[in-house]
Amino acid sequence: MRLLLASQSPRRRQLLAELGYPIEYISLDVEETTPAGMAASEVAGYLSRLKASAYPAEQLAEDQVLVTADTVVVHQGHVLGKPHSREEALQMLRTLAGNSHEVYTGVCLRTRARETSFIECTHVHFAPLCEEELAYYVDTYRPFDKAGAYGIQEWIGMVGIRAIEGCYYNVVGLPVARLYSELKKLSKT
Amino acid sequence: MRLLLASQSPRRRQLLAELGYPIEYISLDVEETTPAGMAASEVAGYLSRLKASAYPAEQLAEDQVLVTADTVVVHQGHVLGKPHSREEALQMLRTLAGNSHEVYTGVCLRTRARETSFIECTHVHFAPLCEEELAYYVDTYRPFDKAGAYGIQEWIGMVGIRAIEGCYYNVVGLPVARLYSELKKLSKT
Secondary structure, three states, rough: EEEEOOOOOOHHHHHHHHOOOOOEEEEOOOOOOOOOOOHHHHHHHHHHHHHHHOOOHHHHOOEEEEEEEEEEEEOEEEOOOOOOOHHHHHHHHHHHOOOOEEEEEEEEEOOOEEEEEEEEEEEEEEOOOOOOHHHHHHHHHHHOOOOOOOOOOHHHHHEEEOOOOOOOOHHHOOHHHHHHHHHHHHOOO | OOEEOOOOOOOHHHHHOOOOOOOOEEEEOOOOOOOOOOOOOHHHHHHHHHHHHHHHHHHHOOOOEEEEEEEEEEEEOOEEEOOOOOHHHHHHHHHHOOOEEEEEEEEEEOOOOOOOEEEEEEEEEOOOOHHHHHHHHHHHOOOOOOOOHOOOOHHHHHEEEEEEEEEEHHOOOHHHHHHHHHHHHHHHO
């Protein structure tokens, strides 16, 4: 079984590589829009399937599995995307600090014959952090490529995340254990 | 504030270094025995204080904080230590796979004038893994320096740990967020 990962995220590429399957990478140009009124908890799954549908299944080899994924941060029912500015990053982090939120990753697996997808949710509990700490993080780590403006594996995640419920790697960007289990199932069918 | 970490663990040294405080390292020679009948949940805290007591407080500088820590893996009330052989590592992993267990890290902070300690507990849920997967992990990663015979940050943690409840870095070996918060409190007193 060979994997074809459609993701630009270096974290996701690194996590998937740990599984030990041969991997190739592609980039898909998809307009990431969601239907009006879609529940925040559905967005990541929808976008992972949207990305998968942008790749023609007939271009997949017999032993190839296309992997697409999307991660969103949800706070009180609202999706936090990637911040476009320093101020927007700080605003997101002010919202998250001292509160709990959810991280959803949707993953879609597609072979020539089949498609399966799942959503993994992790609850994240952030400690209160002061303005100086938030500014230090944003200016040092520049989290403009990260949904919710933070990386759990970076300084702010280490000092600020007191507890999670669910899969840690899901928060990094890929629910590796669930994906491994789904790939094993797929290889047996 | 300067930290003096008494730990040989490269993971713990790396995690503590992320906090940004100046650090020195020492090695303390302590016989890690616990009183008969001590509850498994108390062991890590007890050992962290035992380690701290092996260093004379008067040798600490005014601005220095001695940090000692101990991590234990507990399955159904029994402490799993570091495995002494390949077979013992496999036996531990057979016990953990498909089950839940707890990881306790005890941390003791000591200045010339004060001592404070705490225990952090994380629940870990392992997926079922087959004998070939366990053998692959033990032979490739040789987890003989790890309590419970696994590292959550290694292959087996990525593919096998479906969910945790609590602090991720606590399972790696140091509850960084709690420690950061306790050090902030200490610096204000």
